[in-house]
Amino acid sequence: MVSSKEKGVSATETLIFSVGAAKDGRSVKDFLSGEGFSSTLIRRVKVGGIERNGVPLRTTDTVHTGDILRVTLPGGQSENIEPIALPLAVVYEDEEILVVKKPAAQPTHPSRGNHLPTLANAVAAYFAPRPFVFRAITRLDRDTEGLVLIAKDALGAKRLSDSMANGEIHKRYLAVTVRPPVPREGEIDAPIARECEGALRRVVREDGKAALTRYRTLAENEEGHALVSLTPVTGRTHQLRVHMAHIGTPLDADFLYGTPREGMHYRLAAVGLEFPHPRTGVNMSFSYLPAFATEEFGK
Secondary structure (H helix, E strand, O other): OEEEEOOOOOOEEEEEEEOOHHHOOOEHHHHHHHOOOOHHHHHHHOOOOEEEOOEEOOOOOEOOOOOEEEEEEEOOOOOOOOOOOOOOEEEEEOOOEEEEEEOOOOOOOOEOOEOOOOHHHHHHHHHOOOOOOOOEOOOOOOOOEEEEEEEOOHHHHHHHHHHHHOOOOEEEEEEEEOOOOOOOEEEEEOOEEEOOOOOOOEEEOOOOEOOEEEEEEEEEOOOOOEEEEEEEOOOOOOHHHHHHHHOOOOEOOOOOOOOOOOOOOOOEEEEEEEEEOOOOOOEEEEEOOOHHHHHHHOO
């Protein structure tokens, strides 16, 4: 188990492990694999990065009950992510993770042709002047607001990525649709594919990747719009927007899958986030209510 960690983001990341009786006699490599280290991470620390009582170990060496291992991961720096002082809404932070609330109209990270300040730039400024690697586990489209989970170190990122692959990270969204869906509650099981090679737009098509969304209508307003709770079981690009348009209830003001409205962007927020903590395994749960739910529906 991990007993301690150098706090924050630094040039190196140091983890301390205590070897329990259940892992007595294992090789260092097998021990680290059992703690969530990928083969890539093990390669990064195998030369001089593993010590027992101050003595360097090889990955082929054996560990025993009561051993204290000090594992040092080399740090790094994300390229092309300049620290930019921007407002950053920190929801939760500890030594391994950071949960923030990304505003709408802000990309999660820099991309080709996108010169807007991003969430990654804001997080880099938050940690400056310490070296920083942006490890966003959950990512949101530019015009989607909401909760984003960020790992502070490579091991935490690996463990959380494994949790994502195993279906242990759950997200819930709120959206404003042009009308209430019919039926008001249900699920949409429809494969999603890129419209054509190189296109941004996605479509429902038989040769696409499996995609499943569960939805529930929460409220309607005087304009006839609906506030809908959305739970993506899978995580395809633009999945929620594509699926709601597919059943005839696109998001209001969705420029790509609905009808644009001058001066407005679609309202979609990642309002709920649950995941096992990468070190303790304890279930972490966060939620909030976006302003558009109150302003447009009185929630």
